[in-house]
Amino acid sequence: MTEPKSGASASLNAMTGFYPRWRLIKDSVARYGVIVGGLSIIAAIMLIFFYLLYVVWPLFIEPSAESVSRYLVPERALGDTAMLAVEEQNEVGVRFTENGRIIFFAAPTGQTLLIHSIVLPESARISSFADGGPEKNVAVYGLSDGRAIVLKHKYNVSYPENRRVITPVVDYPLGREPLVLDESGQALEKIAIRVDDDQTSLVAKTSDKRLILTSFEKRRSLFDDDEDFERTDSILDVPALDIAFILMDKDQRNLYLADSEGRLSFFDIADKSKPVIRQHLNVIEAGRKLTSMVFLNGSISLLIGDSGGLVAQWSVVRDARNNPAMQKIRSFKVSEQAIAGINAEQRRKGFIAVDTAGVAGIYNTTAERELIKTPVSNGMPKTVSMSPRANAFIVESEAGFMDFWSVENDHPEVSVKSLWQKVWYESYPKPDYIWQSSSASNDFEPKYSLTPLVFGTLKAAFYAMLIAVPLALMGAVYTAYFMAPRMRTLVKPGIEIMEALPTVILGFLAGLWLAPFVEEHLAGIFTLLLTMPPAVLVFAYLWQLLPGWVKHKIPDGWDAALLIPIILLSGWFAFSISVPLESWLFGGSLRHWLDAEWGIGYDQRNALVVGLAMGFAIIPTIFSIAEDAIFSVPRHLTVGSLALGATPWQTMTRVVLLTASPGIFSAIMIGLGRAVGETMIVLMATGNTPVMDLSIFQGMRTLSANIAVEMPESEVDSTHYRVLFLAALVLFLFTFVVNTLAELIRQRLREKYSSL
Template identity: 55%
Template sequence: MNDQAVKSTPKLDFETPQLLRYRKLRTIKDKAARVSIGMGGVSVIVAITLIFFYLLYEVMPLFQSANMSQVTQYELPGKDHDIAGSTVYLAMEEQAEKGIRITHLGDVVFFNVQDGTTVSTQRLPMPNGVEITSFSEADTGNHLVIAGLSNGTAILFKHRYKMTFPDGVRVITPMIEYPYGAEPIVLDDDGVAIKHSVLRDSESAMFVVGVNEQNELFSTYFSKEEDFLSGDITLERSTVTMPRVNGDIVDMQLGPDLRWLYLATSKGKLDVYDLFDHQNPLLNSRVDLTEGQHQITSLELLLGGISVLAADSSGSISQWFMVRDDSNEFSLKKIRTFEHGDAAITGIAPEHRRKGFVVSDEQGHVSIFNATAHRMLLDEKVSDGKVSHITIAPRANFLIFENAQSQMVLWQVDNEHPEVSWQALWEEVWYEGYQESDYIWQSSAANNDFEPKYSLMPLAFGTLKAAFYAMLIATPLAICGALYTAYFMAPRLRRKVKPAIELMEALPTVILGFLAGLFFAPFMEVHLPGIFSWLLITPISIVVFGYVWANLPESIRHKIPEGWDPLLLVPWIAVVSWFCFEISPVLELWFFNGDMRSWLTNDLGIDFDQRNALVVGAAMGFAVIPTIFSITEDAIFSVPKHLSYGSLALGATPWQTMVRVILPTASPGIFSAVMIGMGRAVGETMIVLMATGNTPIMDVNIFEGMRTLSANIAVEMPESEVGGTHYRILFLAAFVLFLFTFVVNTLAEYVRQRLRNKYSVI
């Protein structure tokens, strides 16, 4: 019977055409899925790698070294026209195509920079037998110059370059102008030669200072009056009585504000005179630049005229400027020192558009420095002997100088990003006009002599500050909410709460930033005591409510289905919130004299900004909560049920099971949720941009704003010059943000794997 039953059992055929087709199709699908998933993963890695290398590509030029190469060398311009005399002034125009050379005999030679051929010549209106004994430019790149003469007078003139385009070809025509007349200005009535002269010209006045061979100071102040109809300028002259200087004056400079006169003496002293009262100049400061060991060889003003550069015979250059102290008094401070070499410095040529300068010495070396970055960019041996009359083109792309063999030498310079250094980006820098060194980000200004401030520290600090306050608010709320939702809440209620919270993530951050900046920030300012009372009273009230609810009779508690009791907290929290904001004016009147903001500022010295870190923390925390909540809730809900059931069966309470079983098992997922939330907070742009004052300051004060790396990129990238220093530093900020996210995620993955290995045995 049994044998018959076995024989009658139908045999299953697994090799039917239909099953074979099914297995073949499934194999194809598996391979396609494996390949597509693999390609997707590889594509993500490739995309991230390409982003990394693109950012690196944009950033690397910032750290390329400066270089220069010789273009040509020729005889002094003008010799082909039998013009004799030594050079006293050398300059180039904007395009570095035309140059000007002036001799001590008053001959002016305009020449082609590339080959030295003469374009035109003329002579300054000087009496016969009179020579030029001093020469200086009114301002860097201004082209208005003063020539002190051997008869105690001075000539003011301007070299100008007219650009035309006949037949589409650029033609530059140089010329000499006398904006204040060709008549020489008398400085020394006794006719003693002027060995040093300076000129400063402003819209309302002009100041001329000269020093004769007997080290006597002469100064003339011209006030300007412009005719309303013709536009002609009339100068009203007044003589200023200058003090007697003790020592041989070797150089001098006058600030563009017509106030500070810098005098360098042969004894290595630098005197600063205050000319605010033109009729009573006062000695403000006297410093010993070389401690009596070396001679001062050159004195120059950086672009803008705030900083004075003093070079000495030891090859050292020091930067000084006037600093206002707490008592509103000015004094000369040494800011930084630059080491050129061992040879005596023969000249300093400030750049026309940047805080850089070029230095030459007696041994034929030329160095390029940047004051803000505080570094030597280049040091090149360009001649076998002394280098003199060095000048740099307005675009800082060419250098021209006279060597010891009385030849003119032209060098091309490649120095695109001199303002960048580790110190300028990440350390404190003493900027012009500031009382001390500080971290400052200020990339642009209205004036052309502005000193760019590219410190990334305030931006990095602001990024971490915004993320910290956002995580401080979001992390406990999101994790605690996820714990309750996944473990204690009724399944039907959970299926409604979880999607509702995840839906918050779909809300555009620009809307959150808009609401935070235009509604929540003013509301918080008006109800500041209510905000803090709400933060204090709400948690306590929730604990009190829970205690009362737990001690109510079972007949009452059982009317609410198990797991649905959190809904009772909604009206309770609403009532508590209404109460906190209703008593806000009363609390402000009782404890803060009716104005908590003024109390914080005046009594505690805490600055208050309406759009501050507290607003950002609340708004960005609201944006981050769904991310942390969703991942945390999934991690907790995914813990195997047999673990919690086993714990409860052994006598543990639900809370003990949560703390000692569920949380350790889900800790890798919770940690990942926090890290992903922090990454979201660090990279957030629109909320920070709209809900803060967007000020790049370093202050942990919760009532002050900040500027983050991402917000700074969004604000300034559209206005930056493509390929410029500002443009590439913004890419550097993006690169720093990229590296920060990469490092944090890598560490997070390492910690997550350690946690997974540790608790996988549970």
């Protein structure tokens, strides 16, 4: 018979059954926890990617135009259209006729809302008309007796019963009495006007072929609030016989005259009493006619249409003598038919052009991009007008119809060229890569080139890695392989704790202390590079010559500590001799010598400062990972190598480093990722200027710093906002691709050297 089991045996059996099951449960929880955590990280990365793509995608949606309505020209019997315009809400349009009637109508339907007639002096008739630009909604009628009437169309908005009502009004900013421009009473055949708060200027061509310039400048008394106007009259010395177009910029400083053959005269009228001719030139090809000429938004550039269907942008740039001159910077081919009309957008650098066949094209000059091209009219167009928000336009045809169109065109400034290639911006002497995203004026031409930001990102990362990689890897090799274990327990944690320093503190110190220090001791920095390595080598050589009993007093692995005073002394020596050397060799200032002799400028916050500060920030990352990889090399490999007669140095270079190469490569790539994505250091220590200069003495702006600076001030869903997200997407894809390639290389290294 078997004896019954004792209590101890039963307890033992229970425990032996419990612990294996508990271990299996913990293993399962750990396994699934790792799986869930890993999948969650992948899901988070994918969500970040898709969110960035979601915000960026509207930049690449093709613009579209849709016909809303077609109707007869409102009150066509009252006269032919001299100017057509639409107010901001696209609800009210206005038609100025050639005989002095102003007709307001509902833009979508053509229903007449108001008719206003100007009062002409006796025996006078209308001889000319001009639009004074969209900034002030001003227009002018020239009369046959040498006088002019200035009008302004306004739109008062009210909300009775919470319903928006727009009431059109005609105002006379300079009074209802006509202004006398020509004392001799000659008819004004051509006229132009510009009005601002303090000055009004008019240019007119008279029937006896004179070109007169009249300016009214507001004067305020020092002793009371009375205002009066100082009038200035002058005659422009230019044959006015064939002038077909007269344009004056909104600042009333530049005047442009052109005839139908394409001969353009450019005047400086800043001094109204003494206009100065700047340039005579031809702006269209021989054999073609100039059919349309208007200002691009901002009045810096002219849009010139010809009989061959070409619209060219001519802009004022500085010539070799730094004088303003007209220069053709780009052109757009609308069709083979003559250009019938051009109308510029009021808030962006875009325009609409229609040809005589009724085909309209919408373009953006900065992006050099054709956005929309579509037939918009059955008959030959007479005039076209785009709304202030550029989301609608009206075309009037010779057949007596108006076509009202809506436009979806939210981000015309963005194209592959504007983002990545050189663009010739207004007022720039040549095409260039420029990032300048915002200004206080609607006339501003946004510059969204990502190229200088990518360049700055790579430049900052390059100089940081140039400083960090040698120091971190050499330190890791020595710490893991040659250093005494006790000393390693002090050095490794000390370096790793450096990684806990906030980068904002490092950036603060780099910008406020390191940058001025480097500027003041630039010669000392370079002297340090020349004195410290020889000092270390000389000390090492002398150490080998010492007797054995002296060297044996220093335990193995502790001898590197002797280099600390050598490094400190050589550093002190370098900075001490740099002052007399700088005076002797560089005339007292290395910075000024570089600028004078080599043309190398010096910016206080530059790539050298960034390299030192950001290198200090990423050294702990590279050092820690590389040191762990080297230290983890199996001991039997090093012992076997030494036993076979290899020296410690040979063992380290041919066995240890090869075996640890996957980890070392991972350390470098992680450090590169840290350098590329760093924000605060480059934001505070680079000057944050988006320039493309390889010089180590010039600053830069990186993608991450640009996002940090400009995202708070960008309007949600604006082009600026979405381009910043595009910059984030570029940074994301760059790091993703680089890390993916790095992982593939790391796996190849692991497979290659795993058999050692």
